Amino acid sequence: MKIARLVFNPIQENTYIVWDDTLQAAIIDAGNMGERENEILDKFLSDRGLKPVLAINTHGHFDHLLGVNHLVERYGVKFALSSKDEFLLKTASVSAELFGVRAGDLPEKIDIDMEGMPSIKFGDTELKIISTPGHTPGHVALYNPEAKVLFTGDTLFRESIGRTDLPGGDYSWIMRSIIDNILPLGDDVRIYPGHGEDSTIGHESMYNPFVVEVLNDEVNYKN
Numbered sequence: 001m002k003i004a005r006l007v008f009n010p011i012q013e014n015t016y017i018v019w020d021d022t023l024q025a026a027i028i029d030a031g032n033m034g035e036r037e038n039e040i041l042d043k044f045l046s047d048r049g050l051k052p053v054l055a056i057n058t059h060g061h062f063d064h065l066l067g068v069n070h071l072v073e074r075y076g077v078k079f080a081l082s083s084k085d086e087f088l089l090k091t092a093s094v095s096a097e098l099f100g101v102r103a104g105d106l107p108e109k110i111d112i113d114m115e116g117m118p119s120i121k122f123g124d125t126e127l128k129i130i131s132t133p134g135h136t137p138g139h140v141a142l143y144n145p146e147a148k149v150l151f152t153g154d155t156l157f158r159e160s161i162g163r164t165d166l167p168g169g170d171y172s173w174i175m176r177s178i179i180d181n182i183l184p185l186g187d188d189v190r191i192y193p194g195h196g197e198d199s200t201i202g203h204e205s206m207y208n209p210f211v212v213e214v215l216n217d218e219v220n221y222k223n
């Protein structure tokens, strides 16, 4: 499995291109916005002979959605998101405006509802779907056990966590997601977040202040 990261849009969102020897590719959190960024993504794909088949979203925030319609229209990819985040699609354009971003066309419906699905496949690659609510109600992380790689979206960042003050966010839930569903995957698993640099679960257990204060029983996150 090969992974590349392109950073797009004014929110500096990480768009991941994931592919294997079949040259089928999934785009995780396509944040490309406007013609210039669409061209950067298209060129990346065509230079490597990749065929995108899926636009997989960890969650429904606008900065992770900006490039989905381009992929659907140009390549006919299927758009995968948890239906628990479908409500965010309706307000995505307005949310973008609040951040000063003119979003253009955003997806209005989900092709593949990942809620309750165990995994999603493309080419010879399978990504396990791990429910990680808290940043949004339908947030998922995507895990490839063979490569020991986890796409954490806006749940877990290098030495930080996602916001929980936006609609549908919940601090207790995001910490449960991290402590119960992410940390047990193992210290050597590499994480690829929705913003910022990659890391490992081991590094986050040691140096992420939000994780450390919970592991040290300094805050009660279960309320």
Ligand SMILES: [Zn+2]
Residues within 6 Å of the ligand: 059, 061, 135, 154, 162
């Ligand atoms: Zn987000």
